[in-house]
Amino acid sequence: MTQEQFAKYSFLLDRTARKVKQYAQQQFKQGNFDVTVDQWIVLKNLSEGGAMSQTELANLVFKDHPTLTRIIDLLVKKGYVERLPHPQDRRSFQLHLTDSGVSKVTSLRPKILQIREKAWENLDEHDFEEFKRILNTIYQNLGGTLLE
Secondary structure, eight states: HHHHHHHHHHHHHHHHHHHHHHHHHHHHHTOOOOOOHHEEEEEEHHHHHHOOOHHHHHHHHTHHHHHHHHHHHHHHHTTSSSEEEEEEEETEEEEEEEEHHHHHHHHHHHHHHHHHHHHHHTTHHHHHHHHHHHHHHHHHHOOOOOOO
């Protein structure tokens, strides 16, 4: 394969990822979800993983610390997340969903699943498996470690 073909496929991958996020953000805004896509990712991961440090969360959501700090600050201000003292390290804190945050995740989860399904229309199980295999291969080629 030529470098031009590699560039073309890289462009298609980037364009598609951007369109998926753009579509989701548009739907979040139209639905008055009171959170952005990035804020939702933080809420969802805290919901699934329980209390965790900012470093742990940054690794899960692939955000640098300054960006994640801004997202967390906004979620704290909205009352969805709280910072609790770390039980073993007084210099650190853990992030935790408030009751309001838990309610927000519970109410948004079905709506967000519908938004995500839009991108997957007209694809069958074989398409999904092949797509997953290709994306995992690209990820591993770049030094990523698979979780599953």
